[in-house]
Amino acid sequence: MKITDILSRRKPIFSCEFFPPKTDEATAQLFETVRELKDLDPGYVSVTYGAGGSTRGKTLEIVRRIKQELGIEAMAHLTCVGHSRSELKEVLDQIESAGIENVIALRGDPPKGETEFMPHPDGFTHAAELAGFIRKNYKFCVAVAGYPEGHVEAPDRETDWKRLEDKVKAGGDLIITQLFFDNRDFFAFEKRMREIGVKVPIIPGIMPITNLSQIIRFTRMCGAKIPEKALRELKELEDDPEAVVDYGARLAAEQCKELLERGVPGIHFYTLNKSKSTRAIIEKLKNSA
Numbered sequence: 001m002k003i004t005d006i007l008s009r010r011k012p013i014f015s016c017e018f019f020p021p022k023t024d025e026a027t028a029q030l031f032e033t034v035r036e037l038k039d040l041d042p043g044y045v046s047v048t049y050g051a052g053g054s055t056r057g058k059t060l061e062i063v064r065r066i067k068q069e070l071g072i073e074a075m076a077h078l079t080c081v082g083h084s085r086s087e088l089k090e091v092l093d094q095i096e097s098a099g100i101e102n103v104i105a106l107r108g109d110p111p112k113g114e115t116e117f118m119p120h121p122d123g124f125t126h127a128a129e130l131a132g133f134i135r136k137n138y139k140f141c142v143a144v145a146g147y148p149e150g151h152v153e154a155p156d157r158e159t160d161w162k163r164l165e166d167k168v169k170a171g172g173d174l175i176i177t178q179l180f181f182d183n184r185d186f187f188a189f190e191k192r193m194r195e196i197g198v199k200v201p202i203i204p205g206i207m208p209i210t211n212l213s214q215i216i217r218f219t220r221m222c223g224a225k226i227p228e229k230a231l232r233e234l235k236e237l238e239d240d241p242e243a244v245v246d247y248g249a250r251l252a253a254e255q256c257k258e259l260l261e262r263g264v265p266g267i268h269f270y271t272l273n274k275s276k277s278t279r280a281i282i283e284k285l286k287n288s289a
Contacts, residue, residue, distance in 0.1 A: 001073055002101045002141035004173050006043050007201055013043030013266040014282050018273050020047060020058035033275045034070060040282050042072060043266060044102065049077035064098040075143065076100055079108025080130050084122040088130070092138055104143040104176065105131040128170040135171025144172035146202065148180045148189035152223035161189070165196055174200050176268050179207040181226050183258050204259050207270035208277035209248030212238050249277040253284050260285065
């Protein structure tokens with residue numbers, strides 16, 4: 001089922017993002033993690049796509065298995081990096097043949113060791129082009145990415161948000177945001193998108209903090225910021241891993257509670273292939289609903 005159809009039937013929905021593991025053992029553990037979350041009735045699960053399409057085969061296989069074997073709706077990530085138009089069509093044909101109805105169209109990050117995005121000579125330069133290509137040739141529900149604090153490569157937030165408007169106009173059916181920790185950033189972003197005429201659902205992306213050095217690295221890469229108070233308190237807990245996990249789960253739960261109270265259609269959790277924090281947060285939100 002398309003995510004837009006799921007949203008028309010029930011709100012809010014909770015969804016989880018995973019990445020393709022590198023080993024058979026890790027793959028087995030991933031499916032155990034997804035099974036553990038199934039009883040929480042996630043709206044859908046998404047699977048990322050490695051830089052340069054490096055995990056293409058695994059992404060497609062995991063998405064297929066999640067839908068066909070576990071009965072959970074799934075969304076495949078697809079990036080422009082390293083792919084010609086014909087190669088992208090081949091991937092999309094495979095996704096369609098597997099019965100997957102949801103795709104998120106992304107420009108993608110440069111492959112490891114490279115600092116700048118270089119489009120394939122016969123490929124796409126922007127996610128809007130990929131979204132438009134998918135819309136023209138397929139019947140997928142197309143998600144696109146939004147950045148409440150602006151993309152790190154954009155000169156300013158307004159420029160980035162105009163590019164997001166272009167992605168929606170090209171074919172985006174819904175927006176899933178990059179992680180953020182200050183809800184004021186999300187609400188300002190949402191307000192501005194509505195002002196410029198973007199009407200599609202906007203689903204906030206939340207990453208429960210489980211490791212301080214890891215989350216600092218992630219935020220530097222994506223341009224998000226951790227509030228000073230939270231960063232200070234996390235540093236005080238840095239030598240106690242379990243305390244960091246608990247703090248991160250409480251912080252994310254507080255974020256989600258306010259977001260849901262303000263009417264967001266769902267929450268998308270960046271799980272890092274772990275279920276403990278995400279499960280605890282979803283259970284808490286469901287129990288308090």
